Amino acid sequence: MGYIWAIIIVYMLSMVGIGIYAGRKQVKGAEDYLLAGRRLGPIMFAGTLAATEIGGGSTIGVAAKAYGNWGLSAGWYVITAGISILLVSFIAPYLRRAMATTVSEIIGRRFGKNAYLISSILSVVSLVTLGGVQITATATILSVLLVTDLNLAILVSGAIVTFYTMVGGMWSVTLTDFVQFFFIMFGFAFAIPFALDSVGGWSYVVANLPPEQLSFTKVGWQTIVGLTVMYYMTFSTGQEAVQRYFSAKDEKTAVVGSVMCGFLMVLYSFVPAILGLIALVTFPNINANNALATVAVELTPPWVAGIVLAAVMSATLSSASGDFLGAATVFTKDIWQQYFNSKLSDKEIMKITRLTVLISGIIGIGLSLMSQTIIPMLVFAFTMRSAGPFAAFILGLIWERATKNAGLASIIVGSVVGAYWQYLKEPYGIMAIIAGSLAGSVAFAVTTWIEQNMGRPPAPPAISEDIKRKYTKENKIWD
Known part of the structure; x- marks a missing residue:
């Protein structure tokens, strides 16, 4: 255990140290703090995007699902995420070209202040x-190591991620994500051969599992398709993901980095599922959320266990930091600056954003203490942020003839339908985020059609001529 x-302590101190370094050396103004100066190259971009999207659900959650009802097919939870990132690559040029800071900013440009x-x-x-979900995931690891109450582990995990995010902003998040990405990819690769050797090899695992647990498609094609659609909707509209596209140095970087990230996620996908199956064979009566940590501690050498658990914490902390920074960015730029003080200086923007990161971290810790589930909370959050805004954001970027009220109508209809569909426990097996997003898209199209027939003009473009000139001046156009 020593x-x-x-390894865990060195890793945690390194993350804090990187956060302090980024805050002192890399952050010169608000654009550095919020968008890493829009200077991320393809490798840094792919690393931070992958580390952000490979979080608690893609590590602890997948192992728990494999331990439970999904078996090996739990790997589809990550494969579908990788496929969705590849699909987002097609709109990546629009995202980078918009010269925006937040998703809401683009919606506001086209559809007005209410939207x-x-x-x-x-x-x-x-x-x-x-962010609260990722704190929960990190805390499950610490609780196994400490053999202590989960609530204490939640407090420690939340304090660490809140601190280094608050200090260094996007540069801190990007640099820590880059390190964490390598921990994630290589840490898990170390675990499988050692764990299998401890239990008698893959043949022993197969012999002691029901055949259906080894099916690649046990989860069902409806769920696989649903997850792909859900992830595309949430990645293309989620601030923590889109903020990375805004931070890329140009359009080509956004596309190339996005494609790299998608393929890396697919390569990683079944690793935590295999570890979950090993746990099911060896420790059939543990809490499913502890499957990954238990395998690491009990079935691998201490140095491997340290790397694996650091990798899990890398995945969860990197996601939490992106979530809290995203929340603080939206609050500062889209709420405080728009409705309370439009003349904020760079220094004031950074001060308010840091304070909001702190408040977001405290609230996230509170949510984690109240609800210690992982994947259900992830799905709820995805529905909240994408069911309504999906059509307004994506169609607002690419549909030039869209009218002003179409965005507001789609947000309201999509959000209401998504929330109600989740309240109904997702009838017909259709995810709430999909039902809400489809309803919002229909509302968007119908409203545009009605207003066009009334003779109303299109909404102003999300990417105005002034923005195009600014982008051209930076010499970052990719033809």
Whole structure:
């Protein structure tokens, strides 16, 4: 256990140190703090995007699902995420070209202040919830190591991620994500051969599992398709993901980095599922959320266990930091600056954003203490932030003839339908986020058609001529 703790402590101190370094050396102004100066290259971009999206659900959650009803097919939870990132690559040029800071900002440019405010509030609420989920996931690891109450582990995990995010902003998040990405990819790769060797090999695992647990499609094609659609909707509208696209140095970087991230996620996908199956065979009566940590501690050498558990914490902390920074960015730029003080200086923007990161972290810790589930809370947050704004954001970027009230109508209809569908426990097996997003898209199209027939002009473009000139001046156009 001493080796494990040594690796974990060194890792945690390194994350704090990187946060302090980024805050002092890299952050010169608000754009550095919020968007890493829009200077991320493809490798840094792919690393931070992958580390952000491979979080508690993609590690502890997948292992728990494999331990439970999904078996090996739990890997589809990550494969579908990788496929969705590849699909987002097609709109990546629009995202980078917009020269925006937040998703809500683009919605506000086209559809006015009401749509702006509602989408901003939905984004903040969902991001803080997502951050709380990742704290829960990190705490499950610490609780196993400490053999202590989960609540104490939640407090420690939340304090660490809130601190380094608050200090360094996007540069801190990007640099820590880059380190964490390598922990995630290589840490898990170490675990499988050692764990299998401890239990007698893969043949022993197969012989002691029901055949259906080894099916690649046990989860069902309806769920696989549903997850792909859900992830595309949430990644293309989620501030923690889109903020990375805004931070890319140009359009080509956004596309190339996005494609790299998608393929890396697919390569990683079944690793935590295999570890979950090993746990099911060896420790059939443990809490499913502890499957990954238990395998690491009990079945691998201490130095491997330390790397694996650091990798899990890397995945969860990197996601939490992106969520809290995203929430703070939206609050500062889209709520405080728009409705309370439009003349904020760079120094004031950074001060308010840091304070909001702190408040978001505290609220996230509170949510984690109240609800210690992982994947259900993830799905709830995804629905909250995407069911309504999806059509307004995506169609607002690419549909030039869209009218002003179409965005507001789609946000309201999509959010209401998504929330009601979740309240009904997702009838017909259709996810709430999909039902809400489809309803919002229909509302968007119908409203545009009605207003066009009434002779109303299109809404102003999300990417105005002034923005195009600014982008051209930076010499970052990719033809």
